[in-house]
Amino acid sequence: MELNGEQFIAASVPAVWRGLNDVAVLGKAIPGCEAIERISPEEVHAKVMFKIGPVRARFAGKLLLSEVVEEKSCSMAFEGSGGAAGFAKGRSRVELISAEGGTLVSFTTEASIGGKLGQIGGRLISASAKKIADDFFEAFAKELNPLASEISNGGES
Amino acid sequence: MNPKIPLDMIVNGNRVQAQIEPRRHLVDFLREDLGLKGPHLGCEQGACGACTVRVDGQIVRGCLYLAVQANGKVVDTVEGLTAQGALTELQDAFMRRNAMQCGFCSSGMLLSAAELIEQQPQATREQVREWISGNYCRCTGYHSIVDAIMDVLEA
Amino acid sequence: MKAAAFDYIKAQSIPEVLALMREHGDDARLIAGGQTLLATLNMRLSEPQLVIDITELAELKGIELSGEYLWVGALVTHTEIENAPLIKKYAPILQAAAPHIAHRAIRNLGTWGGSLVYGDPAAEWPACSIAVNATMVVRGLQGERRIPACNFFVDLYTTALAPDEILMGTEIPLANAKDVFSFQELARRHGDYAVAGLAAVAKKTGQALSDCNFVFFSVATTPVAAVQAQNLVNGQAVNAELITAAVAAARAEIETMEDITNSAAAKSHLVGVLLERALKKMLAD
Numbered sequence: 001m002e003l004n005g006e007q008f009i010a011a012s013v014p015a016v017w018r019g020l021n022d023v024a025v026l027g028k029a030i031p032g033c034e035a036i037e038r039i040s041p042e043e044v045h046a047k048v049m050f051k052i053g054p055v056r057a058r059f060a061g062k063l064l065l066s067e068v069v070e071e072k073s074c075s076m077a078f079e080g081s082g083g084a085a086g087f088a089k090g091r092s093r094v095e096l097i098s099a100e101g102g103t104l105v106s107f108t109t110e111a112s113i114g115g116k117l118g119q120i121g122g123r124l125i126s127a128s129a130k131k132i133a134d135d136f137f138e139a140f141a142k143e144l145n146p147l148a149s150e151i152s153n154g155g156e157s
Numbered sequence: 158m159n160p161k162i163p164l165d166m167i168v169n170g171n172r173v174q175a176q177i178e179p180r181r182h183l184v185d186f187l188r189e190d191l192g193l194k195g196p197h198l199g200c201e202q203g204a205c206g207a208c209t210v211r212v213d214g215q216i217v218r219g220c221l222y223l224a225v226q227a228n229g230k231v232v233d234t235v236e237g238l239t240a241q242g243a244l245t246e247l248q249d250a251f252m253r254r255n256a257m258q259c260g261f262c263s264s265g266m267l268l269s270a271a272e273l274i275e276q277q278p279q280a281t282r283e284q285v286r287e288w289i290s291g292n293y294c295r296c297t298g299y300h301s302i303v304d305a306i307m308d309v310l311e312a
Numbered sequence: 313m314k315a316a317a318f319d320y321i322k323a324q325s326i327p328e329v330l331a332l333m334r335e336h337g338d339d340a341r342l343i344a345g346g347q348t349l350l351a352t353l354n355m356r357l358s359e360p361q362l363v364i365d366i367t368e369l370a371e372l373k374g375i376e377l378s379g380e381y382l383w384v385g386a387l388v389t390h391t392e393i394e395n396a397p398l399i400k401k402y403a404p405i406l407q408a409a410a411p412h413i414a415h416r417a418i419r420n421l422g423t424w425g426g427s428l429v430y431g432d433p434a435a436e437w438p439a440c441s442i443a444v445n446a447t448m449v450v451r452g453l454q455g456e457r458r459i460p461a462c463n464f465f466v467d468l469y470t471t472a473l474a475p476d477e478i479l480m481g482t483e484i485p486l487a488n489a490k491d492v493f494s495f496q497e498l499a500r501r502h503g504d505y506a507v508a509g510l511a512a513v514a515k516k517t518g519q520a521l522s523d524c525n526f527v528f529f530s531v532a533t534t535p536v537a538a539v540q541a542q543n544l545v546n547g548q549a550v551n552a553e554l555i556t557a558a559v560a561a562a563r564a565e566i567e568t569m570e571d572i573t574n575s576a577a578a579k580s581h582l583v584g585v586l587l588e589r590a591l592k593k594m595l596a597d
Contacts, residue, residue, distance in 0.1 A: 051338075052468070052469055053348075053430055053431075053432065053468075053469035054341075054352040054357070054358060054430065055357045055358055056338070056357070056358040056359070056360070057357055057358070083356070084313070084356035084357075085356060116313075116355045116357055117357060120351075120355060120357065122572050123434075123505060123571055123572045123573075124433070124468070124571065125572075126569075126570065126571070127433070127533050127569055127571070128468065131468045131533070160319070162320055178317065179317075179318060179319065180314065180316070180317050180318055180353070182315075182354070185314075201313060201314075201355075202354060202355065203347060203350075203351050203414075203418060206415070206417065209417050215391070215420040216416060216417040216420060217417050217420055217421055218417050218418060218421075221346055221347050221350040221351060221354075221418070221421070222346065222421065223320070223343075223350070223363075225320055225365075226343075226346070226365065269416065269417065273416075286502075287411075287503075288415075288416060290501060290502040290503050291414065291415025291416065291417060291418070292415075
């Protein structure tokens with residue numbers, strides 16, 4: 001499935017970049033995140049419990065960053081295993097664009113979900129992924145709120 | 158942790174008492190604990206209908222019904238209903254119409270059809286097709302099954 | 313596949329259920345009809361520690377006339393709705409919708425409340441509950457509150473029910489002789505998840521419809537009312553021109569969502585097809 005979007009965050013590009021690279025912030029923003037650990041500058045491991053409707057699937061996931069351009073863009077490869085529930089794998093590209101009053105986070109994602117979740121959940125995978133992304137950005141923006149004061153103090157434009 | 162739950166129910170007219178794990182669904186209990194192989198397991202998701210059994214006079218998906226929920230209830234499988242003679246007309250019609258090949262869907266088909274005949278004795282062919290759309294058959298192509306059920310409805 | 317092990321308790325009272333929910337949080341699941349829950353557990357898409365059986369709770373049962381409302385308890389099964397004379401008289405659209413829900417064996421166990429609380433985008437009852445202006449009665453440890461159906465379905469699989477609350481049932485205003493309705497559902501095979509659906513209810517005087525509710529399902533993450541189309545039709549004599557205008561309005565206002573069966577554009581097209589059929593049917597009644 002594909003998930004592409006643009007999300008406006010009321011925080012400066014450097015603040016958003018810092019946030020996206022800070023496992024403490026990610027841990028609070030990713031819906032259902034139970035544990036998160038940075039293994040190296042490029043690799044993050046996380047345990048996430050996905051709650052959609054009746055489903056409660058705990059995924060152990062790995063995120064690998066590449067093509068990193070500081071405060072601008074990066075690519076990510078991710079894979080996760082949900083045990084009996086199934087597995088997921090995909091690639092994503094994220095770009096930060098300066099915008100009036102904040103940052104536009106532009107992302108494209110291609111993922112495949114396999115196993116039971118893919119078979120049964122296939123009907124609503126896109127809608128579920130979109131909801132998770134929306135929930136993530138909402139929580140992420142809240143986490144950044146203290147950092148967003150950088151903008152209002154006349155820093156970036 | 159996960160204590161077994163005591164059960165007391167009627168299966169095919171006989172009183173059954175047991176202690177079982179809550180997660181065991183009704184068809185596993187009937188097949189494995191009671192040796193009643195009539196109901197079959199196809200998908201264990203409620204889609205195929207091979208597991209259809211009767212609880213307190215209504216058809217249910219036995220794979221979507223915990224054995225513990227049958228406590229105090231009356232359960233009938235194809236074996237019991239056959240012994241009672243409740244399915245004779247349908248079974249005769251199935252045989253005449255060649256409505257059974259491998260037999261995997263048949264127990265579910267019979268249970269399903271029996272409830273239709275009881276609830277909608279004026280059912281049309283279209284209504285029969287709609288009613289049994291919850292029972293998958295991989296062999297017959299369904300026409301002979303519909304014919305058999307219509308035979309009984311029109312008799 | 314077999315479900316992972318869990319504990320099981322058959323609750324004897326609402327306070328008991330609420331206390332257990334408070335104690336176990338998301339580690340416990342309620343079982344009523346179990347038609348969604350057990351399929352999920354069988355596939356290990358969820359592994360709760362505890363399953364709380366609420367089927368014994370009398371307060372959640374029954375279809376009853378209660379003053380100016382029809383009470384439909386959360387534990388009422390789809391089959392009971394399909395057969396109840398009170399439903400036929402006071403909420404007939406529900407009886408038209410019931411046969412579309414899965415198959416008979418599932419309808420014999422599956423419940424009104426279960427379908428409402430899961431809020432599956434393709435489910436019939438959420439859209440119907442909005443179309444009949446139902447009010448959800450929910451109870452938690454803080455007490456009881458009422459939520460109009462039009463505010464109940466918030467997001468994908470998300471309702472206004474708090475995690476420590478239980479749906480008791482719904483109060484439905486009584487339909488009368490002026491009420492007309494049309495229930496439309498498109499599915500590939502009978503009993504499949506809906507590709508697109510419409511629960512339409514209105515009051516009819518002569519050729520004019522008013523108090524229109526045109527609630528679509530399986531075209532977005534929640535049921536969605538075609539408000540502009542409703543406003544266009546309200547109080548007007550229904551003719552070919554009005555139908556065309558209403559169809560165009562509904563197609564324009566509803567942001568459809570693609571799914572495994574159809575693109576968003578196809579869903580928009582179907583929105584118009586269903587509304588046209590519904591308006592014609594209500595006009596003819």
